[in-house]
Amino acid sequence: DAKTTQPPSMDCAEGRAANLPCNHSTISGNEYVYWYRQIHSQGPQYIIHGLKNNETNEMASLIITEDRKSSTLILPHATLRDTAVYYCIVRVISGNQFYFGTGTSLTVIP
């Protein structure tokens, strides 16, 4: 199963872009990258997913490198409500399950 590596913590100034990196060097060609976040003691919230191309939705943008070994989640204008733990997950191709890595704790500073 492909594993992910993320920095344990990051700070970002309110109103600035938050760029959260993730390494997934063992990802297989048909495995998707998903990003979720978890605000304190709530259930994880889906943010975005991608396979090869960069993706954007109303919450964030996902940039995947050409070799697919890493990706970056971009929150374009971070707010205090974006303070959360962000998880990068590679979906195992043989089934439905997710295996969470340790995640990045993002703190947005006023």
Next chain:
Amino acid sequence: DTEVTQTPKHLVMGMTNKKSLKCEQHMGHRAMYWYKQKAKKPPELMFVYSYEKLSINESVPSRFSPECPNSSLLNLHLHALQPEDSALYLCASSEVGRGGSRGTQYFGPGTRLLVL
């Protein structure tokens, strides 16, 4: 509607009690999941149900007994738990598929369990 509901929100039980956690979704998803999350740790997968059949059991002790009575409901029966089983228990659902949008899991708010 992308809502997964879980009841109860909080549960306190003794080590000799029997209790159940419930999870419900009405998105037509045929895959449902139980996760356990200890404080300051990521969620850990416990069980996966696919088309109401148990497809994955991540070596979970038998004091946790899952049940999927129909495509909308998922239960977790608890018996003779230990204090170290205290955690946030999360339920999730998704379509059965191999990736992309079909692989997106939607999580409930969780049940916070305390075993005394």
